[in-house]
Amino acid sequence: DAGVIQSPRHEVTEMGQEVTLRCKPISGHDYLFWYRQTMMRGLELLIYFNNNVPIDDSGMPEDRFSAKMPNASFSTLKIQPSEPRDSAVYFCASRPGLAGVNEQFFGPGTRLTVL
Amino acid sequence: AQSVSQHNHHVILSEAASLELGCNYSYGGTVNLFWYVQYPGQHLQLLLKYFSGDPLVKGIKGFEAEFIKSKFSFNLRKPSVQWSDTAEYFCAVTPVGGNTPLVFGKGTRLSVIA
Numbered sequence: 001d002a003g004v005i006q007s008p009r010h011e012v013t014e015m016g017q018e019v020t021l022r023c024k025p026i027s028g029h030d031y032l033f034w035y036r037q038t039m040m041r042g043l044e045l046l047i048y049f050n051n052n053v054p055i056d057d058s059g060m061p062e063d064r065f066s067a068k069m070p071n072a073s074f075s076t077l078k079i080q081p082s083e084p085r086d087s088a089v090y091f092c093a094s095r096p097g098l099a100g101v102n103e104q105f106f107g108p109g110t111r112l113t114v115l
Numbered sequence: 116a117q118s119v120s121q122h123n124h125h126v127i128l129s130e131a132a133s134l135e136l137g138c139n140y141s142y143g144g145t146v147n148l149f150w151y152v153q154y155p156g157q158h159l160q161l162l163l164k165y166f167s168g169d170p171l172v173k174g175i176k177g178f179e180a181e182f183i184k185s186k187f188s189f190n191l192r193k194p195s196v197q198w199s200d201t202a203e204y205f206c207a208v209t210p211v212g213g214n215t216p217l218v219f220g221k222g223t224r225l226s227v228i229a
Contacts, residue, residue: 033216042221043159043205050214091158102147102209104217106159 004107006092012113018080021110023092024073030097033104034067034077037089049075050097082114117142117208121220128196128227136191136223138180138206145211148189150180153203153222162204165189166211176200201227 005024013019025032033048047057052069060067064083069075079086089111093104120139128134140146150162163174170182180191189206203224207217 031214031216043219045216045218048216056216093159097214102217103149103161103164105161106151108158 004092004094004105006090006107006110008110009108010111010113012115013082014115015083016081017114018078019082019086019112019114021077021090021092021112023075023077023107025075025092025094026105027073028096029094029105030072031095031104032069032075033093033095034075035091035093037091037109038087043091046077079112082112084114087112087114117146117210117218119206119208119218119220121204121206121223123223124221125224125226128225130198130227130229131195132227134191134193134196134200134225136204136206136225138189138191138220139187140189140206140208140218141187142208142210146208147211148180148182149207149209149217150174150178150189150191151205151207151219153205155202159205162191196225196227198227198229201225 007022030051034046036044046059047067049069067077089109091109092107095104118141122137148165151159152162153159163172165172165182173179178193180189182189203222205222206220209217
């Protein structure tokens with residue numbers, strides 16, 4: 001299995017632009033998570049999905065952030081408009097839906113720089 | 116809600132020194148505990164996990180962790196670190212049987228110098 005796939009790996013954009021981050025979870029995994037990592041705040045959970053349905057988006061910082069999961073193999077995290085304080089590494093993770101299997105598998109991350 | 120505290124922000128050790136990274140969690144029920152490692156420029160990878168049974172858990176690369184329920188702790192140890200252990204280490208917790216995401220600590224950066 002290729003693991004969790006994220007694209008792009010690096011994104012540099014200017015303030016005010018729309019940014020779309022993409023994630024392909026491991027096949028067969030029912031849960032998908034979006035995290036943001038910064039030096040100041042560490043690893044923060046933004047939103048997670050179960051069977052393509054958003055379960056908890058309380059970590060999404062503000063309305064500029066939105067996430068979708070149109071099918072079991074694809075999710076997007078969109079920031080519109082982007083701001084310099086959004087600069088961070090964004091990780092996607094997935095895990096199986098089996099009871100008791102809590103290990104999360106992480107993707108390589110997208111390093112976002114907003115100028 | 117659960118929370119995880121990693122008290123050491125940055126630890127610097129010489130090669131061959133012993134390592135212990137602290138992790139405390141707050142949650143009243145039964146938990147699953149994890150340590151993840153993030154090497155420079157890479158993604159988080161599972162180092163070891165505790166689900167039940169023997170509270171001393173052995174992971175990859177010579178790491179181990181001990182779950183002490185009375186202290187709500189899950190400290191990570193390694194008897195002799197190597198330069199290649201330089202990384203950031205994250206402790207995480209989730210309730211047993213729940214389908215909630217892992218809750219991570221803020222991480223401890225380990226720098227191993229020659």
